[in-house]
Structures are given as C-alpha cells and as structure tokens.
Amino acid sequence: xxxxxLYMSMSVDGFIAGPNDGPDNGIGDGGSRLHDWFGMEAExxxxxxxxxxxxxxxxxxxxxxxxGAVVTGRRTFENAxxxxxxxxxxxxxxxxxxxxxxxTLQWPAVTYVSDVKDAVRMAKEAAGDxxxxxxxxxxxxxxLAAGALDELQIHLxxxxxxxxxxxxxxxxxxxxxxEPVRAFGGPGVQHLRYRVRxxx
Amino acid sequence: xxxxxLYMSMSVDGFIAGPNDGPDNGIGDGGSRLHDWFGMEAExxxxxxxxxxxxxxxxxxxxxxxxGAVVTGRRTFENAxxxxxxxxxxxxxxxxxxxxxxxTLQWPAVTYVSDVKDAVRMAKEAAGDxxxxxxxxxxxxxxLAAGALDELQIHLxxxxxxxxxxxxxxxxxxxxxxEPVRAFGGPGVQHLRYRVRxxx
Numbered sequence: 001x002x003x004x005x006l007y008m009s010m011s012v013d014g015f016i017a018g019p020n021d022g023p024d025n026g027i028g029d030g031g032s033r034l035h036d037w038f039g040m041e042a043e044x045x046x047x048x049x050x051x052x053x054x055x056x057x058x059x060x061x062x063x064x065x066x067x068g069a070v071v072t073g074r075r076t077f078e079n080a081x082x083x084x085x086x087x088x089x090x091x092x093x094x095x096x097x098x099x100x101x102x103x104t105l106q107w108p109a110v111t112y113v114s115d116v117k118d119a120v121r122m123a124k125e126a127a128g129d130x131x132x133x134x135x136x137x138x139x140x141x142x143x144l145a146a147g148a149l150d151e152l153q154i155h156l157x158x159x160x161x162x163x164x165x166x167x168x169x170x171x172x173x174x175x176x177x178x179e180p181v182r183a184f185g186g187p188g189v190q191h192l193r194y195r196v197r198x199x200x
Numbered sequence: 201x202x203x204x205x206l207y208m209s210m211s212v213d214g215f216i217a218g219p220n221d222g223p224d225n226g227i228g229d230g231g232s233r234l235h236d237w238f239g240m241e242a243e244x245x246x247x248x249x250x251x252x253x254x255x256x257x258x259x260x261x262x263x264x265x266x267x268g269a270v271v272t273g274r275r276t277f278e279n280a281x282x283x284x285x286x287x288x289x290x291x292x293x294x295x296x297x298x299x300x301x302x303x304t305l306q307w308p309a310v311t312y313v314s315d316v317k318d319a320v321r322m323a324k325e326a327a328g329d330x331x332x333x334x335x336x337x338x339x340x341x342x343x344l345a346a347g348a349l350d351e352l353q354i355h356l357x358x359x360x361x362x363x364x365x366x367x368x369x370x371x372x373x374x375x376x377x378x379e380p381v382r383a384f385g386g387p388g389v390q391h392l393r394y395r396v397r398x399x400x
Contacts, residue, residue: 012378013368013371033375158380158394159375159378160371160375162374163371168362171360172362172363177359178212180390183385183390192356194358
C-alpha cells in the first residue's frame with residue numbers, strides 16, 4: 001500500500017492561504033504568492049502549470065500527479081471548484097465533510113466521507129500501490145490527530161504572508177515527531193519532506 | 201557594518217516555545233524539544249553546549265557566538281535569567297522593553313532600549329564589522345516591521361509542537377519577501393537562512 005502524503009505550499013510564517021479565502025478567492029488575498037513557484041496563473045489549469053515546470057519543481061509535481069487517489073477537505077475542494085471533478089487522471093477524490101454534499105459539486109470520481117480515517121483507508125484501497133495525495137489544512141490536522149497521515153511534503157515558500165489561514169492551528173497538545181526524509185530547493189521554493197513518526 | 205540576524209529554533213508548525221513559558225519555565229512546557237539539536241540540557245550553559253557540538257550544527261552555533269552584540273526581547277532575556285549578564289564573550293546586550301528595567305537584571309553589558317530601530321542601530325555600532333544576534337519573537341516582529349532585520353536564520357526542528365508561542369503571530373498585513381541564502385541539514389535540525397528583501 002502507498003503512503004498518505006500531505007502536499008501543501010506554506011509560507012515561512014506558516015500560512016497556506018491569504019485572508020478572506022473562499023470559493024471566489026480560492027487562496028485568499030495575496031495568497032497566490034504561495035503558488036508562484038508552481039507557475040500557477042488564474043487562466044491556466046494546474047495540469048498545464050505542471051507541464052511547464054522543469055527540474056526539481058517538476059519532479060515534485062510529477063510525484064503529486066502520480067498519486068492514485070486524493071483526500072481533500074471540503075473547503076479546499078469547494079475553493080478549487082472541485083477541480084471540475086478531476087484532479088488528475090480521473091483518480092478517486094474523497095472529500096471530508098460533515099455537511100450534506102453540494103448538489104452542484106457531484107462527479108463520478110467524487111465521494112463524500114465524514115470520517116478522516118475512513119477517507120484515508122478508502123483512498124489507499126483505491127490507490128493500490130500508489131500514494132494518496134492529502135490536501136487541506138483541516139484535513140491535515142484531523143489526519144495527524146487520527147494517526148492517518150504518513151508523510152508531509154511541505155513546499156516552503158520564502159515569504160512572510162503576515163496574515164491568512166495557517167496550516168497548523170488549534171492542534172491538540174502533545175508533540176508529533178517528524179523524521180526528515182529529504183530536503184531540496186527549487187526555484188522559489190524549498191521542498192521539505194517528513195515522515196510522521198509518533199506522538200510524543 | 202554587519203547584519204542584524206535573527207537566530208531562532210522553530211518547530212515545523214511555527215512554535216519557538218511550548219505553552220506556559222516564563223522565568224521559571226524558560227522555553228515552556230515541552231519546549232526543550234526545540235533545543236535537542238543543540239544539546240542544551242538544563243544543567244549546562246549554552247556555551248558548554250556549543251563546545252560539544254560538531255559538524256554543521258557547530259558551524260551555525262559558532263556563527264552565533266561570533267556575533268558582536270545581542271538585541272533581545274525583554275521576555276526572552278528574563279526567561280533566560282539575563283544569561284547572567286553575559287550571553288557570550290561579554291558582548292553588549294540591548295534589551296527591548298517599554299517597562300522600567302528590573303533592578304535584579306542589571307549588568308554592565310546590558311542596556312535597556314525602548315525602540316527597536318534604536319536597539320539595532322546601537323547594537324550594530326557596538327558590533328563593528330560583526331553581525332548582531334537578534335533573539336525573541338516579539339523583537340523579530342518589531343524589527344521586521346521597522347525594516348531593521350537583515351536576515352533570518354531559522355533552525356527548523358522536525359517536530360509539531362501543537363501548542364505554544366509562535367515566532368510569527370499578529371503580524372501586520374502585507375508580504376515580506378525573503379531570499380533563501382542557504383539551507384542545510386544537521387542532526388535533528390534544518391538550518392534555513394533568508395535575507396529580508398522587501399515588503400510586498
């Protein structure tokens with residue numbers, strides 16, 4: 001079975017979106033700065049952006065696109081318009097939510113799940129040997145708390161956003177030890193990968 | 201003139217101390233995890249800890265100990281017992297505070313200053329060609345906001361502390377661009393150095 005890997009771009013001060021993020025402002029005010037390394041512009045899809053990358057940044061995004069299933073938070077999913085129902089290659093998308101699914105955000109590959117452990121288990125089964133892409137701050141916290149996250153791949157962007165939505169906030173007390181797996185820098189970003197080891 | 205460089209150990213989730221930090225609990229509950237890489241134990245001084253290090257971690261701490269002056273926040277200073285009035289080599293220590301100095305924390309090398317720009321300017325003058333060690337979260341924020349911080353040296357510790365005191369919090373809106381200067385990993389820590397470039 002593959003690993004459940006969180007992939008998130010984060011500023012040095014810990015933000016994954018600017019203030020006032022929402023469906024019409026996916027990554028918040030000024031938050032697009034976090035995607036500069038990725039060449040993500042408003043008018044192109046993330047697939048087109050990946051195709052333009054080279055070097056280390058391309059390698060990392062190729063890993064993302066080689067995952068066999070997606071587990072995402074409801075907010076992340078809605079802010080991205082559900083990726084039109086296809087994040088990449090039509091792989092299954094498991095959306096974590098406790099609310100009723102939105103009728104306008106229904107696609108064959110999309111399944112709404114209320115429990116993070118169930119979501120990760122279903123995604124791993126669907127992904128087979130491949131890794132599972134985990135995305136979203138709340139989902140990351142829930143998965144960490146449930147012991148369901150295997151690795152963190154943080155794309156650390158050299159900027160202080162100052163304000164916005166944090167990746168890690170309102171976490172329970174108690175340390176979670178990480179094991180650095182690799183670290184390398186691409187243009188405009190440092191890719192830090194950790195294995196989740198244990199709660200302290 | 202040298203640079204004003206913030207040196208801080210920070211968890212991957214952005215904390216520089218555990219909860220309930222104070223004069224009798226300098227780095228907060230469980231916060232000593234952040235100093236494990238540094239070999240800092242309660243019964244030894246930071247100078248003794250440095251002397252035991254080797255490799256990359258020693259190189260970084262040798263840089264810290266080669267600075268020609270210190271600018272520190274009042275809380276950091278008090279939580280460390282004022283380092284007995286001598287952080288290293290008797291270099292001048294400028295303590296940022298808006299309160300009346302504590303009569304028990306007075307030493308010849310220690311000067312209390314109310315304005316962060318004044319503190320950094322005085323420290324740079326005292327340090328001559330050497331860099332200035334900047335320490336403390338509030339001091340870092342004030343120095344960044346005042347445009348008085350030249351570089352950040354973050355010792356990123358592979359742990360999620362979950363709760364505690366953040367390095368970056370309550371920052372004003374507006375991006376501050378950083379330029380990665382170098383990044384390397386030592387045992388139990390990644391040393392990330394950035395040049396402060398501009399406010400966005």
